[in-house]
Amino acid sequence: MAELKLPALDPGTVSEVRGSGYPEPFKTRMGDRVKRRLGDACGLTRFGVNLVTLGPGGRSALRHWHTLEDEFIYVLEGEVMLVTDAGEQTLAAGLCAGYPAGKRDGHHLVNRTGAVAVYLEIGNRIDGDNAFYPDDDLMWADDGAGAYGAHKDGRRYG
Amino acid sequence: MAELKLPALDPGTVSEVRGSGYPEPFKTRMGDRVKRRLGDACGLTRFGVNLVTLGPGGRSALRHWHTLEDEFIYVLEGEVMLVTDAGEQTLAAGLCAGYPAGKRDGHHLVNRTGAVAVYLEIGNRIDGDNAFYPDDDLMWADDGAGAYGAHKDGRRYG
Numbered sequence: 001m002a003e004l005k006l007p008a009l010d011p012g013t014v015s016e017v018r019g020s021g022y023p024e025p026f027k028t029r030m031g032d033r034v035k036r037r038l039g040d041a042c043g044l045t046r047f048g049v050n051l052v053t054l055g056p057g058g059r060s061a062l063r064h065w066h067t068l069e070d071e072f073i074y075v076l077e078g079e080v081m082l083v084t085d086a087g088e089q090t091l092a093a094g095l096c097a098g099y100p101a102g103k104r105d106g107h108h109l110v111n112r113t114g115a116v117a118v119y120l121e122i123g124n125r126i127d128g129d130n131a132f133y134p135d136d137d138l139m140w141a142d143d144g145a146g147a148y149g150a151h152k153d154g155r156r157y158g
Numbered sequence: 159m160a161e162l163k164l165p166a167l168d169p170g171t172v173s174e175v176r177g178s179g180y181p182e183p184f185k186t187r188m189g190d191r192v193k194r195r196l197g198d199a200c201g202l203t204r205f206g207v208n209l210v211t212l213g214p215g216g217r218s219a220l221r222h223w224h225t226l227e228d229e230f231i232y233v234l235e236g237e238v239m240l241v242t243d244a245g246e247q248t249l250a251a252g253l254c255a256g257y258p259a260g261k262r263d264g265h266h267l268v269n270r271t272g273a274v275a276v277y278l279e280i281g282n283r284i285d286g287d288n289a290f291y292p293d294d295d296l297m298w299a300d301d302g303a304g305a306y307g308a309h310k311d312g313r314r315y316g
Contacts, residue, residue: 007265
């Protein structure tokens with residue numbers, strides 16, 4: 001196959017990003033999670049599109065909801081468990097989920113299978129967005145010098 | 159499989175939309191094109207996510223570019239031809255393309271195969287967006303009562 005030129009893109013040529021912006025002990029809990037930032041690779045700025053691979057035990061994020069960001073996921077391969085206030089639902093390849101901004105229903109995906117799961121995640125980018133974590137002792141605080149992870153009583157992590 | 163509850167969604171349960179907002183003779187040129195509005199079905203408002211099925215000869219749109227809308231497509235099944243100023247590039251399942259807002263490079267997808275092609279298309283929603291069509295005698299005009307399709311010399315279609 002000829003090498004693609006932008007605006008076309010082969011996701012296999014996009015570098016893998018591991019790790020997360022959470023403070024410990026939350027960061028480690030994400031497990032085997034790899035993202036390829038496809039939207040960024042195409043020069044998009046209004047929304048992000050990531051191709052995410054979750055190994056067995058991996059998770060998309062802490063269960064969370066956003067104030068100003070719509071999010072959407074579409075499963076491409078394998079199977080993930082979607083956890084929300086509605087309970088747990090298995091999403092196989094070809095199924096999807098969408099989380100409207102401001103809806104106070106924490107969500108995340110967990111790979112409870114023994115095989116890799118792959119999905120696309122999309123979210124709009126907008127200043128002033130915040131995320132909340134109903135199950136975990138984490139919130140984002142901002143002292144004017146930048147956002148940081150804090151306990152829910154206000155003490156800074158790390 | 160148990161029926162999914164929002165925020166989870168089975169695209170197969172989302173109604174099919176045919177046709178386009180173009181005036182004739184452009185509307186008919188889209189051929190066999192069916193969209194399922196997945197983002198809308200999940201209550202998203204900041205961006206749209208459509209699952210699009212193109213039959214043989216079908217096309218995504220007239221070749222166009224947007225002033226304020228980022229767009230992204232990811233091919234799920236079959237094969238489409240991406241046409242841009244860079245020429246023609248074949249995109250098979252697992253490949254993608256992204257079009258930054260304001261980049262004056264008209265793009266569209268054409269299904270030149272004998273089989274169905276399926277892809278996801280994503281675009282942010284923003285007031286004041288406009289689209290331009292380098293290959294066709296079509297522009298959008300607005301007289302204050304709403305936008306309408308016009309010839310490039312200003313005469314209204316239809």
